[in-house]
Amino acid sequence: MENCGTVRQTRRRGYRRGLPQGLSWGVAALGICFLLEAILCLRGDLRVELAGNALLAAVVAFGARRWRREPGWVRAAMALLAAACGGVLLWRESFLPPLFDSLQFLADPAQRPTMGYIGKFLRGLLNPAYLPAAAAAAGLGWAVRRRPRTAALAGAAALLAAWAASERPDAAALSRTVKDFYAAEAGRRVAFPARAPRPAFDLIILHVCSLSNADLRAAGLDAEPFWRQFDLVFDRFETVTTYSAQAVPRLLRSPCGQARYEDLLPPPSPECGLAARLRAAGFELDTALNHDGRYQNLLSSLLQQGWTTPPARNSGLAPVQRGVDGSAVYDDGEVLGRWLRSRPAGGKPRALYYNTVTLHTGNAWAGPTRAGRESQAEHYRAAAAELFRGVSELLRGLRRSGRDAVVLFVPEHGANLGERFLQAPGLRDLPLPDITTVPVGVALIRGGASGGPPARDGRPVSYLALAELLSRFIERPPFGPTGAASALASLPETRPVAENRRSYVLEVDGKLYLGWKIGKWTRLRR
8 A cells, every 4th residue: 555655656756747758749749830930930931820739738738737637548649649730730720721611622523633743742842941940859859868858848939039120010011012003004004996997817825834934934945946936026015914814804805994803703894895896896716726725724714704606626646755643745836737728818816815735744655655754944955845846836827927926925823833831832822923924925926927035025014014915916017127125115014013813913113012912921032
């Protein structure tokens, strides 16, 4: 009996002095988590939510006292629950896409990526820049492994210091800036000529997925020989969005100023619809894709925006790639060449909308001969060479045809090929400038003639400038020695304001800000 009493007294003293081993590691892990958050916050990769961290700390502290006398499996279950809550909080504080949206994306069979793509994406999440932070946090855990409360308090102090040092911008002023921008954009219109003669040229719009200035740099691509085939090149074109589903309506609403994300869903009014304007000018509309149009409902978006001509069939063509969902992706040169050969020799001028996903992240070469474990950058370089070859073949074919043509090469958005700032390569949830700033080319082809070097334009422009160009071309054909230069005069500029469903990216006084539509803003550091 005396031995039993001694054991009980010893256990009581143990409870007062410290915590059971499993719970002590849980408290220490909380401190390590706080320290890791503090380091990432100081790097600008995380926005700290004090309320969430305080709640997590309270739950762990309460559990450490409440469940220390419970069986081991209960303590283990509570530790796992706390770890899961901490993981969800860390996800929420990061700049990753919302967790529910990510799970919904993976659960949707219409856009579910292949396992190979998921594996490549997970490998891309491993940012070497985070290794020092992880090593520092692990080192603290080892140093204070016998003092869990000290670890927790030190981590909490570091987190509070990082939060206090972080910049908290004037959310109301930034939200007002965005509101004023859209109010001004709502009144902007491009006046297409009411009684212009029938256009004497064909129009080809090449809408290209996943190509930005930053992607070309990250892949080590020298695209200058490709751009020499164009007469105009806009180096600072703002796509606004980072997704194809929104890029299509933004392009096909180009005669009006930049619309809010919420206003893209309804069909455009006649004055804002590019398809309606081109029909009124005398164009016959054509559609071609190098894919099936199902991914992200791109074909449905085209129809909704008034471009109702069904796409030409790709039957008989062999796929050169498989998309992220396993669907066929065809060679650009073959699809465009088929359209060029089928174009009537006379009749009304044609306006072709062509969409290509050759550069889409997650594509894989079709067939065993080109499959392999190439890096994302290597695959991108090879796919870009195929795209540039196909477009160059089209330009040569148009020159040989003897018919005048205007070709617009317009990327939808970038691929985020090399970005590790805030989001892993391939992620495009945040509309950062490296994804939304793209090069746009305009080729003016007249009766087989080939022009000189392109006129470069570095002003911030967007879709309204393209609509203004088309309006001028319809009123007065741009072919001639001064056509390209005169077309650039007084083009409407657009302030770069990028927007996705939940967020904005805005530059003010040389500083970049990320805003959520719930009213929160964060200063972004490069």
